[in-house]
Amino acid sequence: MVSKLSAFWKARKAPAYTRMSTQDHDERPRTNRSSFEESLHRFDQRRFTPWPNFSVEDGFKPQTDDTISTAGLFYPTRSPTQSNPGFFRKCKLMCTKFPVRDMSYLVGVSFTIGSAVFVVNGFFLLLPLIAPSTNFSTETPYATPASSVIGTLIFLVGSWVAVLEALNLDRGEPIVTEGIPLESSTESIFKKGDEESIQIKIRDHSTDSSSSQASETSIKKPTPQFQSSNTLSSNIQSNIPVSPAPQPAMLGSPTFIYFPSTYQLTNTYLRSIIFHASVIQLIGAIIFAFATITSIPNVVDLTNTTLLHYLNLLPATLGGVLFLVAALLQILNSHTLLSQPWTFWRKWDWWVGLWNAIGSLGFLLAGLLPWVANGAAWGTLQGTLADFWGSWAFLIGSLVQWWGVMGGYS
Template sequence: MNEHDPSATRSSFDESLGRIGASSLPEWPNFPFEEQLKNQQDDQQSTISATLTPKSRFYPTRSSVQRGSGFFVRLKRMWTLFPIQDISWIVAFSFTIGSTAFVVNGFFLLLALIDPETNFLTETPYATPASSVLGTLIFLIGGYAGFLEGLNFGEKEMAVTDGERSVQVQRLRVSTSTPQADDDSKEVQTSSLEPLIGDSAFIYLPTMHQLRTTYTHSLSFHAGWVQFLGTIVFSLATLTSLPGVLTSSPSLIPALNLLPATLGGLLFIIASVLQMLYAQEAWWMPQPAKGDWQVGFWNAIGSLGFTMAGALPVLGTETATYVGTLADFWGSWAFLIGSVIQLYIVMGYYA
């Protein structure tokens, strides 16, 4: 402007905008950028939450801490969400379905002794062995998943212990009522969750160095591999109990059927006791108020029933056989209760 009209004075910035048509320029937002970004994120989150596809039921979002949901809400999640990447969910769900199959099997066995007239044509040759094989196969899946859970949770267990020590050192300098202390506590809780299947941090097979250093003192790892070994041994008893396997060699029943059943039950008891000890703050202090402790307790009761079912028939009396069959039935129910509790606990991390 000054070049065309040297006599014109320099105008202000507002007057210049007026000459070039400031109305054509977009108006600057009247709220901070952080608020605009937050609104965009909220809109995206609302869109994701509103779109519930079948895939989201199998890959739901997991929280780092337990959600404060109602009892019936969590019960609904147990049968509507299926987080197949969560190894803890696979353990709980497998043992729940497997225990249900063993409950059905125990019912068939017990009913045949209490009221033989109720036997239907296909009960002994098909229904009873089929339910036993189904329960055993699912228990094998759950046992292997428990082994993987022990591997991954065992490493996190060591990391959390070290993290808690560092947090305690920091809390000597920072009051526990400050936000910083709360953040430290959340970090410890987050690290206590095992990684999901498919994550780069998920461990499928430990190295010898990890076995010597990380897992030697991990109760969760020892509980996992002992339980997996128990399912393998117990499966031998299931195979030899099938019709026709040992029919021509009854003398082998104690060694090939009753012994694996008893030994498998004993290994289950050891694994359950380790689960209870892991849930306790001290080995001499039972904590029945904890859900994890209840899981170990009911699994121990179920393991005792399976052990009695394998050991008592060795006596060869009708009473021992009846008590052993009855123990197999209530032992299956105890395992089912513990598995359902475990599934309930796992689903507390999902919405």
Template sequence: MDRLNQSRGQNHAQSRGQSRGQSRSQSRGLVSSSFLQSLDVIGTQVFAQWPNFTVEEEYRIRFDPKSNLSSNTFPARLFFPKRSSLQYDNGSAHRIKRMLTRFPISDASYLVASIFTLGAAIFVANGFFLLLPIIAPQLTFNGEAMYAVPITSVVGTLLFNLGGYAGWLEGLNWKRGGTPNITDAVTITVTDVSNAGRKLPDVEEAKETGSISDTDSIHGILVPQRANIPMVTTKAIADEMMASPTATWEPALIGSEEFVWWPTMRQFRQTYRHDPVFWAGLVQWIGTIVFAIATVVAVPGVIDFSNQPLFFFADLLPATLGGVLFVVAGLFQLYAAQRKWYLPAFKSLTWHTALWNTIGSVGFTLAGGLLYISSTAATFQATLATFWGSSAFLIGGLIQWYSVMGNYP
């Protein structure tokens, strides 16, 4: 009897343990299934609009001015605002506000303006530190000649090199983004042969194949003929468009399909060798590289300044040559901004930018060249030229920055 009761008790305990284990496993299963269902619901709600494109496509869309996706978020509106091919006259206050609140880093013209402005401001500080011991010796401080002067010179030169490279990119892409607009309401479809994304016949190839009658080359640009427009009219309009400062080109933005980082030889022959904007960017970039040699050599401890031939050859020569290249680039900019080379375009902000850049370039040239005279008066004028030359570059950069923001309404 006792054994029977014990066996019954054991069976009851086993069945009760099994039932508890089953209930626990069932509860765990319910919890697990409910958790998975919750994840499915969350995934459906949150990831339903997950974009179906690669990182490269997202990068292209983010930079594409025609994409609507680039204006939805605050960072996109801040760094990738929509650029218009026409300038808006919203008032000076509006443009100044845009200068402080919009940073279109995909626009090479903006990069040139902003980087050169910052670099010129640092060079103004450098010129001030150079003038201080001459005009107010009592205000000099410890470490001025050893640290303040070389640091501002190196940082300013670095920014000028970045701005020079951006200027080279600007010259490559300043009329690759679309059809120009003319204020007299005459618009012509002009296709830049340098555009690698558009498959157009080479002028020389067209001559060889006899298909030149389908297109006509105007200033290195292929202009398709239209059946209802005589070729003489097309040429006249295109010549006026190329010479008119009122024609507004839309530059290609960094990251777009039309943007190029380096031209091919065919592109150079057919388009860029006739373009003063291209030559202005290229010469200015080379000038910043040459000028950087003088900046590095002028750092204390690099060379022996008591060795006059070495000082003249390694420091003053690249400084002067860099300034001369800046002047040449400024003259190219002035020529590109004018309808005729002998008629100043006083109403054009681009012309004023080029004018102040040229003045600043003359200052940088004198800052290096006058030191060859080795006199106290020449040294003072060379130091003064560094200051007013940097100030002129600062004014030119601010004008260009102000002008560029007119394309961002």
């Protein structure tokens, strides 16, 4: 009896198994599977939008011109040759490209800002003389000397940058054109008094019998060879690639220098008109700074005629004279670089020198006329007017230089 009860209890606890029908494991179940796009449309066509039609390689494509990047704004690549994009294109580049490594660009921008500050200073000096009602309490003791000091400091910085521009004007790195490195230094091509060029020999691989060996050979760097001017012109006419105009060295590049060596100074820079002009302009800015310092209230007693003449008006006059000499050298340099001497007015750096010369003349008369008038009212008025229109001339010249530099970019 006990054995029957235990067997019944075990049968009750055991799991119930269902016998499944035998299947042929060699045959796979036949199902109708739709594509992923059809499934999306079957679920809800409105809820899911179609995937964009692009490949993985599209994500690694370089940025187009429409994409604005920091490198494109502040570190644009300078063109190997002067592209001359046009007047309005250059104006647009002035607002969209900021090549902070280019010394020519920094010179134009710094002198533009400094000239604008001097224009404001000219208003502060001139308005109390022609319209006393416009004078305010803080104009003479604070606004006028502050604007003068700020403008002078910016002019000092711009003059030093102009020296760096002259030092690195032709020290650009070699330019690669169609895989052929070309020298871009004036120490090797187009030196004054030398008829020198670079002869580039291009091997015609199509006539080579062993084309496989020719493809493995490397192109050697061309070496300067003396040629006559007729040979150089024939090379240009026959479309043989020659070195473009020398490029300036950019700030931070291996070829950029702050101070020249003795050999470089005696053999290269002392023969450069631009270097002489920049150094003279820097000296003029330093001397002009003395006049700015002495014009600050309570620094020098300007009621003393002797102190006024020799500590204020004399440095202002000498600074204007040196500015004028530097501007005339700029005009001379732009004129001699032209092959056609009567088309100098087409060159933008000639206009820069002209407007700088006019501005320098205004700064010169600003210190000279009050000295000649010996305190007369007409001398003070005419000197202030000369300072005003001289500041405007410097501003125009600086804007033209800024505009012209942008022709090297695209």
